[in-house]
Amino acid sequence: MHEVVALMAGNVWKIVVQVGDVVEEGQDVVILESMKMEIPIAAEVGGVVKAIRVQEGDFVNEGDVLLEIE
Template identity: 65%
Template sequence: MKEVKASMAGSVWKLVAKEGEEISEGQDIAILESMKMEIPIASEQKGTVKEVKVAEGDFVNEGDIIAIIE
């Protein structure tokens, strides 16, 4: 099990992956918006999205868990 964490503080602009979805290494899970920039948050491993911990519009800080990959 691997936690996908926010690389910086920002708002969750878009969730790309859904719970139960099979994803590959490097595939985007979510896109954050910070300082008018879009920052993709990608999975570091292949697997299944077990849980998405945030919703679109949520504010996250650096290190907050975005999703859990199994």
């Protein structure tokens, strides 16, 4: 199981994937908004999205788990 984490503090602006989606390494999975900028967060590994741990609008800190890929 691989955890995709926030690279910085910000708000979850958009979740691009759903549980069950197949993602490729480097594919954007979540977009954070911080300091009026959109920051795409990419999957570091390919696999299937097993769990999404945040909702759009949530505030996250650096290192918080956004989703899990298996």
